[in-house]
Amino acid sequence: MSPSTVWFVVIGASVGAYLLKLTGLSVPAGALKRPSIRRAVELIPAALLAALVAVHTLTDEGALVVDFRLAALAAAAIALALRAPFIVVLLVAGGVGALGYVVAG
């Protein structure tokens, strides 16, 4: 992707994200309260975030792989289950990932 295309993506997505926020603050109360719309907005992030977790943990350049990132994710899940603060979760994942990389080569 050329640098100008990347700029187009960066600016286009940024402006779009702002307009999504502004729309919410500006629409009349009740406009987005249809249960099916609320349900969609409640559930879509779970699908996207889970997809991102899976793809960033288990794939590399289009292939399925298992490596140090899976150990790091498991450690992060344990930290989350123990109600560790966000920053601790990230540090645990980074530490375990780095260790796994060094150990597994």
Added chain:
Amino acid sequence: MKPNTSERARVVRDGVSLGTAVGLYGIAFGATATAAGLSVWQASVLSLVMFTGASQFALVGVLAAGGGPFAAVGSALLLGTRNTIYGVRLAELLAYRGWRRIAAAHWVIDETTAVTVRENRQELSRLAFASSGSALFLFWNLTTVAGALGAQSFGPVLQAALDSVVPAAFLALLWPRLVPGADLLREQRIVAVGGAVIALALTPVVAPGLQIIAAGLAVLLAIRGFSAQPDGASSQRDETPPLEDPHPLGDGSV
């Protein structure tokens, strides 16, 4: 009743400490963005103008995987739709008009919404929103630059650490939706497992990034399929707990 000084201090302290803690996460964003091939400027424009972490990570994640412009913008905007719903909730609490509303919209994100909805008086809601929003905006942008510059000197071990931090960050964002107390807990769990499976299954066959979009669109289709029946209770108030769905998405054995 007018909030007293200690109430105001508490709200500001909570807002600022939340903003500071989450702002640190900007280091990971800056580093990930430059590792994905963005310039320091491009990473900064995302943090300044997009200013919604999950969408920013999704966008650079798709670019890092070699995805096209459509997939990158699409996944960022799909994740950004939740800010629209946050805005609807905050509009009542903050009751900003005119230019204040246009400015405030920029800070309508997960964290500011979480602290703002805890307060039930307008003055405290506005204070919570402004203190968390300003702290987050400041730290998020400073740490983005720090991470973007720092990543240029990363060796392979630090790169491995960073590669491990990114999925953990997405998991941390996902986590509150999957534990008891979440709205639509059962559906959230089914949808999360479905999204992960769809994305992994499609990874070898579609252009990078499209598997993420496909996971989101699959949910939309599933919802259309099962909410075709009584949408009648559409006049419910915002606070009404979500209905137990009479026709669940699946067998719920997750």
